Amino acid sequence: MLVRKYLSGQHGGLITVAKIYGVRNVSQLKKWVKKYREDPTSLHRENRGRKKLSLKYDKSREELLQEQVDYLKMENAIPKKWVQLIKENN
Template sequence: MRKNRKYDGTFKEMVVKEYLSGQHGGYITVAKIYDVKNVSQLKKLVKKYHEDPTSLHRETRGRKKVCSKSDKTKEEFLQEQIDYLKMENTILKKWVELIKENN
């Protein structure tokens, strides 16, 4: 069983630009020259490049990094707490109103 290859962003961009230049022909030829195992992978890279050229440099595989409290600035953390407490306060006010209506 072979392992999946991981291409870096500069390699991806180079291969896509080589295909788009049209010097070597189609997908199959460019894939053989640069040893890209699957032609459909090259097609996906070209499509991503047309949508957003910078997307080739972003890693999209695997789980997303969960933002911890230490990654946030103190202001962001405090603002989140304020927003949460405001929401909680609003809910409690509505709950009290409902209790008064039922009694």
């Protein structure tokens, strides 16, 4: 709204528009004008905050489950191997 008011020339220059609408930093208004001139819809987008995580997986559900099974098999094999090594050393 401020940018359009400034560009229409209704309220004068940047400083005047900034004072009327309480924008403390005129350079911020300049940035908004520049963005608006490049893409009028860019000021309506919300780009602040954390990016949302994508829930898309590269691997299929079966592949993920198989990896989990393999990991658990390996985890289970470690104590068995220790017991075997202890028996061999005694």
